[in-house]
Amino acid sequence: MAAKVLHAIYNDDDLVLQAVKQIRDENYHILEVFCPFPVHGLDKAMGLAPTRLAITSFLYGLTGLTVAVLMMNFMMIDDWPQNIGGKPSFSFIDNMPTFIPIMFELTVFFGAHLMVITFYMRSRIWPFKEAENPDVRTTDDHFLIEVEVANHSEEALVKFLNDTGASEVKLID
Template sequence: MSSNKVIHAIYNDDDVLMDAVHKTRAAHHHIEEVFTPFPVHGLDKAMGLAPTRLAICAFIYGCIGLSVATTMLNYIMIQDWPQDIGGKPSFAFYQNMPAFVPVMFEMTVFHAAHLMVITFYMRSRLWPFKKAENPDVRTTDDHFLMEVSVNNNEDELVKFFKSTGAVEVKVVEVENDKH
C-alpha cells in the first residue's frame, strides 16, 4: 500500500464549486473526486466524466422482465391451466394479450428496477457494512469537497484553490487502497 498527497479544497456553494471545477480543468490539474451533499447538475460533464452505460443495462433488464412475464403468462394461463375468465377464451396467447398487458408492464418495471439497484451497488462497490470513503463529514450536510492530486506543487495548488473561492484548503496524505 503506497501513500500520496492530495489537496482537499472545501466549498460552501455549489455554483462556486462548479466554477472552481472549470478553472481546475482549464489549469490541467487532475481532479480525483468531488464529494457533494446533493447531486449537482452538470458536475459530471464539468469534470469530464464519460457518460454512464447504466441506461443500456436498464433496457436489457426491462427486456428480460418482459420475456419472463410473457413466458410465465403463456405457461400459466394458456398451457398449464386454461380457464374461461370473463368470457375470454384461452386458446392462444395473442387472444388474451390485452388482458396480460398490465402484468407484462409490471414485470418489466420490477425486473428493471431491482436489477438496476443490484448493478448500481456492484458497479459502485457498495457492499453491506462497507466503511465510508467520505473524507470530510461536512460533505454530507452543506459543504462540497474537491480532491485533487498533488505532484510536488503543494504551495501553488493551495494558492490556486484559495483563489477559486475555497473556504478551506488542506493537504492530506491518503492511502492508495481504493481498488
C-alpha cells in the same frame, strides 16, 4: 506508495463548479468531488462520461417482459389451460389483452429491482460498508474537491486552490 492529495473545501456550489473548471483548465487531476446535494453541470465540468444506466434499464425491462410472456404462455396456455369467464385459452395471442397488466407489472418490477442492484454494484455500495466521506461537513453545507498533487509543486497548487475560492486547503498523505 500512495500519492499525496489536497482537500480543498468550498462554501458555495457555484464556486465549486467554477473551481472545477479552473482546476481542469490548469491540467490538475481531480480525484473526486464531495457535495451535500447534486450540483447541476458538475459531471460535465469534471469530464465524466455519460451514464449507460438507461440502456441497462431498458434491457432489464425487456427481460421482465420476456419472463412475463414466457411465464403466462406456459401457465395459462400450455400447462393448465382454463375457460375463465367464457374466454378459452387456446392461444396466447387471443388472450393477450387480458395479460397486458401482468406484462406491464413484470416489466416495471424487473427494471426497478435490477436497476437498484446495478446501481449499488456500480457505485460499490455494499451492505454495512463504512462511509468514505473524507470530511463530515460535506454532508451538511460544504463542498470538497480532492486534487492529486503528483508531479506538481505542492505550494503552487495550494496557492492556486486558494485563488479559486477555497475556504481551506489540507494536505492528506
